Amino acid sequence: MKTDHTVAERFMRYVQIDTESDPESPTCPSTEKQKDLSRLLVKELKEMGVEDAALDAHGYVYATLPATTDKADVPVICFCAHVDTSPDLTGKGVKPQLHRNYAGGDIVLPGRPNTVLRPSEHPALAGKRGEDIITTDGTTLLGADDKAGVAEIMDAARHLLRHPEIKRGTVKILFTPDEEIGRGVDKVDLDRLGADYGYTLDGEALGSMEDETFSADGALITVKGVSAHPGFAEGKMVNALKVAGRFLDSLPEKESPEHTAGRAGFVHPVTVEGNAEEVRIQMILRSFDTAELSVQAAMIREKLKAAAAAFSGADYTLEVSEQYRNMKDVLRHHPQVTAHAEEAIRRCGLEVKKGAIRGGTDGSRLSFMGLPCPNLFAGGHAFHSRYEWVSVQDMEKAVEMIVELVQVWEERS
Numbered sequence: 001m002k003t004d005h006t007v008a009e010r011f012m013r014y015v016q017i018d019t020e021s022d023p024e025s026p027t028c029p030s031t032e033k034q035k036d037l038s039r040l041l042v043k044e045l046k047e048m049g050v051e052d053a054a055l056d057a058h059g060y061v062y063a064t065l066p067a068t069t070d071k072a073d074v075p076v077i078c079f080c081a082h083v084d085t086s087p088d089l090t091g092k093g094v095k096p097q098l099h100r101n102y103a104g105g106d107i108v109l110p111g112r113p114n115t116v117l118r119p120s121e122h123p124a125l126a127g128k129r130g131e132d133i134i135t136t137d138g139t140t141l142l143g144a145d146d147k148a149g150v151a152e153i154m155d156a157a158r159h160l161l162r163h164p165e166i167k168r169g170t171v172k173i174l175f176t177p178d179e180e181i182g183r184g185v186d187k188v189d190l191d192r193l194g195a196d197y198g199y200t201l202d203g204e205a206l207g208s209m210e211d212e213t214f215s216a217d218g219a220l221i222t223v224k225g226v227s228a229h230p231g232f233a234e235g236k237m238v239n240a241l242k243v244a245g246r247f248l249d250s251l252p253e254k255e256s257p258e259h260t261a262g263r264a265g266f267v268h269p270v271t272v273e274g275n276a277e278e279v280r281i282q283m284i285l286r287s288f289d290t291a292e293l294s295v296q297a298a299m300i301r302e303k304l305k306a307a308a309a310a311f312s313g314a315d316y317t318l319e320v321s322e323q324y325r326n327m328k329d330v331l332r333h334h335p336q337v338t339a340h341a342e343e344a345i346r347r348c349g350l351e352v353k354k355g356a357i358r359g360g361t362d363g364s365r366l367s368f369m370g371l372p373c374p375n376l377f378a379g380g381h382a383f384h385s386r387y388e389w390v391s392v393q394d395m396e397k398a399v400e401m402i403v404e405l406v407q408v409w410e411e412r413s
Contacts, residue, residue: 074169081149109138144380
């Protein structure tokens, strides 16, 4: 299939708009600047002829591509991507670099001394000889996570609207804020969206599709000591910092992120704040097996109890809260959603690379909210870093995949 797209040009415009989200902000969206891109997307959708394209007060973009089929029973399919970029590295002042006809070898990122994108450190790059590669200049992240997905959905919409002869059911578009800080669907209006099934375009390697994520809980620990003047502390002070240190040191190394891969879960202390009187520890618990989360929580409680017992007068609280769940628990009941995506990927001449995400996506929560939603490739690599890159040809294949996917749903309904 030949598409009349401009996905690379679109992508390079979008990444220059700063949309970094802020985990410390209580608002939705967490940063108003995310709406700068969202307003542009609405404008461009309306220029394409999408009459109902709209941005709501919470930063969500909703849009509809009307059906072109006579069939009445074709499910409504949604394509979703997030506009925000990670706060792990600045997204302000992004200067995308287009490296045409990549010849192989190292790519020097010109904005920062001695910053080099090397195939030896990023093996996927070695297979991209002859393709057009977009990188940062080395001073910022790129924003392929997930502006590659945004650009691909926009370009697919443009192509579908220009080619009404392509038979499809109704297609919905959803662009979300704040995915990078875990709040991407907090305020989504699924009734307004009106979709039966969905797909996030937030994956990496060409041909990849993920229908599993971690299940995730958060744990908030408060360690309580007894403060006293250090000059007169004998028999009085109970140092919460030392209790917290004893607890953290007791956590099993083999169950940490830096020592796990594949389908192995982990427990991970994210932040530690406090003083001798009180320390707060935020942790995350991750496993592909939801039942394993309670085992991890029990281990934390045991280690915490032992640490506190070593310091007479110390106390603690542990609060465990649900964050998201493995989308597989929902998708296994809707096998056609993944089967149709696999067929669309194959129709693009690609090998299907089915995997599980060591993390979560908007699709994780959407699935449990009633919108079964696996994750499809968008082509980006080295997310959240100054070495982030994407192949233009991979983005073009993602556009083609979307176009094929809506046809698969129409044909098999």
